[in-house]
Amino acid sequence: MTLTQASGATDPAPPSDRLRRVSVTSRLLGRPAAGALIITVIVWVFFAMLSLAVGADVFYSAEGTLIYLDVAAQVGIVGTAVALLMIAGEFDLSIGSLIGFAGIVIGICVTTYGMPVWAGILISLVLTTLLGVINGFIVVRTGLPSFIVTLATLFIIRGATQALTAQITQITYIPIAPDKIASDPIAGLFNWSIGNFKVSILWWILLAAIGAYILGRTRFGNWITGVGGSPSAARNLGVPVARVKIMLFAGTAFSAAILAAVQSMTFFSSDVLRGQGYELRAITTAVIGGCLLTGGYGSVAGAAIGALALGMAQIGIVFASVNADWYLVALGTLLLVAVVLNNWIRRRFAGLR
Amino acid sequence: MQAMQPAPAAAGDVPLLEARNVSKYFGAVVAIEGVSLEVRAGQINCLLGDNGAGKSTLIKMLSGVHTPDEGSLAVEGQEVRFNAPRDALDAGIATVYQDLSVMPLMSISRNFFLGNEPTKGFGPFKRFDSAKAARVAREEMKNIGIDVRDTDQLVGTLSGGERQTLAIARAEYFGARVLILDEPTSALGVKESAIVLRHAISARNRGLGVIFITHNVQHALPIGDTFTILTRGRSGGTYKRGELDVEELHRLMGGGSELEELQTDLEMLARREALGVEVPTVPIGESEGLGPDDGM
Numbered sequence: 001m002t003l004t005q006a007s008g009a010t011d012p013a014p015p016s017d018r019l020r021r022v023s024v025t026s027r028l029l030g031r032p033a034a035g036a037l038i039i040t041v042i043v044w045v046f047f048a049m050l051s052l053a054v055g056a057d058v059f060y061s062a063e064g065t066l067i068y069l070d071v072a073a074q075v076g077i078v079g080t081a082v083a084l085l086m087i088a089g090e091f092d093l094s095i096g097s098l099i100g101f102a103g104i105v106i107g108i109c110v111t112t113y114g115m116p117v118w119a120g121i122l123i124s125l126v127l128t129t130l131l132g133v134i135n136g137f138i139v140v141r142t143g144l145p146s147f148i149v150t151l152a153t154l155f156i157i158r159g160a161t162q163a164l165t166a167q168i169t170q171i172t173y174i175p176i177a178p179d180k181i182a183s184d185p186i187a188g189l190f191n192w193s194i195g196n197f198k199v200s201i202l203w204w205i206l207l208a209a210i211g212a213y214i215l216g217r218t219r220f221g222n223w224i225t226g227v228g229g230s231p232s233a234a235r236n237l238g239v240p241v242a243r244v245k246i247m248l249f250a251g252t253a254f255s256a257a258i259l260a261a262v263q264s265m266t267f268f269s270s271d272v273l274r275g276q277g278y279e280l281r282a283i284t285t286a287v288i289g290g291c292l293l294t295g296g297y298g299s300v301a302g303a304a305i306g307a308l309a310l311g312m313a314q315i316g317i318v319f320a321s322v323n324a325d326w327y328l329v330a331l332g333t334l335l336l337v338a339v340v341l342n343n344w345i346r347r348r349f350a351g352l353r
Numbered sequence: 354m355q356a357m358q359p360a361p362a363a364a365g366d367v368p369l370l371e372a373r374n375v376s377k378y379f380g381a382v383v384a385i386e387g388v389s390l391e392v393r394a395g396q397i398n399c400l401l402g403d404n405g406a407g408k409s410t411l412i413k414m415l416s417g418v419h420t421p422d423e424g425s426l427a428v429e430g431q432e433v434r435f436n437a438p439r440d441a442l443d444a445g446i447a448t449v450y451q452d453l454s455v456m457p458l459m460s461i462s463r464n465f466f467l468g469n470e471p472t473k474g475f476g477p478f479k480r481f482d483s484a485k486a487a488r489v490a491r492e493e494m495k496n497i498g499i500d501v502r503d504t505d506q507l508v509g510t511l512s513g514g515e516r517q518t519l520a521i522a523r524a525e526y527f528g529a530r531v532l533i534l535d536e537p538t539s540a541l542g543v544k545e546s547a548i549v550l551r552h553a554i555s556a557r558n559r560g561l562g563v564i565f566i567t568h569n570v571q572h573a574l575p576i577g578d579t580f581t582i583l584t585r586g587r588s589g590g591t592y593k594r595g596e597l598d599v600e601e602l603h604r605l606m607g608g609g610s611e612l613e614e615l616q617t618d619l620e621m622l623a624r625r626e627a628l629g630v631e632v633p634t635v636p637i638g639e640s641e642g643l644g645p646d647d648g649m
Binding site for chain 1: 416418438439442448450454455456457458459463466467468469470472479480481483
C-alpha cells in the first residue's frame with residue numbers, strides 16, 4: 001500500500017495553521033448585519049447634519065424619531081419575510097399587490113357584506129396567505145425563477161383586485177366606518193397608538209424577532225439557509241426543499257396581510273392601489289441588510305435595520321425641507337453604497353475566497 | 354429476488370450495496386445499460402471511467418437521486434427501491450458529491466448538521482442546539498484529522514480537501530455504512546488528494562464499504578480492493594486488486610490509445626530537450642499576432 005495512515009488520523013492537524021486569531025472587531029464585522037448597521041448610522045448622521053444646517057431640529061427629536069420609525073415599520077413588517085425568502089434564494093415581487101388585495105378583502109367583507117372587522121381581518125389573512133402558498137406552489141412545481149412567476153402574479157393579483165373591486169363596489173377606494181373599527185375587539189392590535197408611537201413599530205420588532213429566532217435558532221432556519229445555498233445539495237441531505245419554499249412564500253403573503261390590516265385600521269379605509277412599490281422597497285431593505293440576491297446568506301436583523309435606514313431617508317428629506325422628489329435619489333444611493341459595503345465586508349471579514 | 358437469508362455470518366459475506374444489471378435512459382440517450390456493481394464492508398470499490406462514461410448516473414441511482422429504468426438495487430442482499438435521497442440515507446448510504454455537498458456560506462457546524470439538526474426544548478420552543486452542533490462538529494472533525502478552532506467559521510473559508518473532509522466526517526457521524534465518494538480528488542492538489550485518499554482508507558479500515566469514483570488511475574490503484582470499469586455507459590468488467598496495472602486500466606477505460614500517443618509525444622520532446630535540439634514549438638506571440646512585450 002503506497003498510502004499508509006502511519007500518523008495520519010491523529011496528526012496535530014496541519015490545516016489549522018492556516019487559521020489566524022481574529023480580533024473582536026473583525027468578528028463583529030463578519031456578521032451579515034454589520035453593513036446595515038454602519039449604513040444606518042451614516043444615514044442618521046447625514047440627516048441630522050442636514051437638519052442642523054437648515055435649522056430644523058425635528059429629525060433628532062423624539063417626535064421626529066417616532067415618525068420615521070413608523071415609516072420604517074411599514075416596510076419593515078414585510079421586510080423580515082422577504083429577507084427570509086431571499087435567503088432561501090427566492091423573490092416575491094407580488095407582495096405589493098398582495099397588500100392591496102388583503103386590504104380590499106377587509107374592506108369588502110366589512111362594508112359590502114357587513115361582517116365585523118375582526119372577521120374581515122381573519123378572512124383577509126387566510127386568503128392572502130393562500131395566495132402566497134399558490135405563489136410558492138407554482139415556483140416549486142414549474143421550477144421557473146420566482147422573479148418571473150411572482151412578476152406574473154403581481155400583475156394578475158393587482159389586476160384582479162382592481163377589476164373585482166370595481167365590479168362589486170363600483171369604487172376602488174373603500175372607506176370603513178371608524179366607529180365599527182373603534183368598537184372591534186381586535187382592530188386595536190393594528191391601530192393602537194400613544195401620540196406618535198404607533199403599534200406598527202411593535203409589529204415590525206415582533207416580526208423581526210420571530211424571523212431572527214426562526215433563522216438563527218431553529219432547524220427550519222438552518223434549512224432556509226441551506227435551501228438558498230444549494231437546493232440540490234440540501235435535497236440530497238434530506239431537507240424538504242419544496243416545503244421550505246412554499247412556507248416562506250406563505251410567510252411573505254401573511255406579512256403583507258398584517259401590513260394591510262395595519263394600514264386599513266389606521267386610515268379607516270382600503271384601496272386597491274395600496275402597497276405599490278413595496279416589493280422593491282422590501283427587497284431593498286433585505287439587500288441593505290446583507291442578504292445575497294443569489295440566496296444562502298443574509299440576516300433578519302440586517303433587514304430590520306435596513307428598513308430603519310429607508311424610513312430615516314424618506315422622512316429625513318421631508319424634515320430637512322428638501323424637495324421630496326430627492327427621496328428616490330437617496331434610496332438608490334443608499335442601496336448602491338450598502339451593496340458595495342456589504343461585498344467588501346464579506347470579502348474582508350468573513351474570510352470568503 | 355427476495356431470497357431471505359439468515360443473518361450474514363461475517364461482515365463482507367453479503368455485499369452492503371449492490372446494483373444488479375441496472376440501466377438508465379434519458380430519452381434516446383443510453384446513460385447506463387446493464388451495469389452491476391457491489392461493495393462489501395471493509396472494502397473500497399473504485400468506479401473508474403472517463404468523462405461521460407456514466408459514473409455520475411450510476412451513483413445517482415445508488416444514492417436515490419434517480420431510480421433505475423431496469424435492474425434493481427439491493428442492500429445487504431435485500432432488494433430495495435430508493436425514491437428519494439432520504440431513502441438511501443436511511444439505508445446507511447451516504448454520498449459525498451464533488452462540490453455539491455457543503456454550503457460555502459454556512460458555518461462548519463451548521464453544514465455538519467444540515468438536514469439532521471440536533472434540537473433541544475419541546476413544542477414551539479424546540480430549537481436548534483447550536484452548542485451541541487458546535488461540540489460534535491469539532492470533535493468529529495478532529496477525529497478525522499482537522500482541528501477546527503471556530504466551528505462558526507464559514508465553510509467558504511476552508512480548502513477543497515477540508516470541505517471533502519467535512520462531508521466525509523458528517524456522513525460517518527450519521528451512521529453511513531456505505532460511503533460513495535464522487536470524484537473527491539478531481540479538483541484537489543496533490544497534498545489535499547492524499548488527505549482525502551487517507552480518509553477513504555481509514556473509513557474502509559473502520560468497516561465501511563467505500564465506492565470511490567474517479568477517472569484518475571493513480572489515485573484508484575493504490576487504495577482499491579476491486580475496480581469496476583465503465584465505458585460509454587456499459588460495464589468494462591470488475592477486477593480485483595493486483596489483476597491490473599496502470600496501462601491496462603487506462604486501456605480498459607478507453608483512453609489507452611490516446612494516452613500512449615501523448616506519452617510518445619512527451620518522450621520525444623524530452624529526448625530532444627536532452628540533446629539540446631531546438632524544440633520546434635511555435636513561438637508564442639508571433640503566431641497570435643501579439644506584440645513582443647506581451648510575453649512577460
